[in-house]
């Protein structure tokens with residue numbers, strides 16, 4: 250499950266490769282866009298919103314320029330889900346990141362080629378209608394409009410949900426995946442199975458999540474411990490049966506579909522039910 254910082258980094262890669270460029274070709278390998286040709290379109294910018302990628306484009310003016318339609322603005326939306334990725338290649342460079350059958354779209358410009366692998370929810374919508382795709386999202390942890398008090402308000406509106414579920418729910422706050430969910434709750438000493446109403450300091454939890462994601466912007470190795478050494482980048486995530494870095498207790502893991510949770514049963518005691 251990609252985290253918000255991975256998507257933020259991906260948006261930046263696409264921005265550096267394509268922003269300002271006029272596309273010299275496009276190749277969509279998904280049925281809903283198979284007939285779409287973005288040749289001649291200009292890439293305005295690339296942005297992220299939570300885990301959603303938004304590549305903003307300007308259509309070329311119509312041939313018989315009437316002056317009314319030129320530069321119509323569209324957004325190419327994609328979502329990485331568990332396994333999607335975008336890569337930027339130099340022209341002529343071999344596309345080596347993933348097998349070719351996973352390619353869903355190719356965007357060519359003079360200085361770079363962007364290749365999208367196993368993308369989900371690929372859609373081309375008028376930029377004015379972007380909200381139809383991302384308007385349901387809660388405050389974006391890495392967005393310019395990050396609003397921690399709104400995130401707390403939305404979390405608190407689900408008092409009986411477990412805090413692990415509530416942090417992953419992108420309608421509450423956008424950008425937390427399994428890794429940050431687990432790490433934040435460990436660092437706060439909160440059991441992932443606590444109901445939201447039993448979490449003593451939601452504001453502190455939200456603030457820490459934002460700080461951890463922000464600290465990992467701009468690099469591909471995610472660390473919550475401050476160490477970038479292999480095997481030392483997390484407190485609990487990916488460390489099943491290994492000793493807790495604080496108390497030595499074996500870290501536990503529970504998996505439910507795409508949701509995986511790691512925690513220390515001693516450092517993160519379950520709230521008493523009495």
Ligand SMILES: [Zn+2]
Pocket residue numbers: 493494495496497498513514515516517
């Ligand atoms: Zn522990």
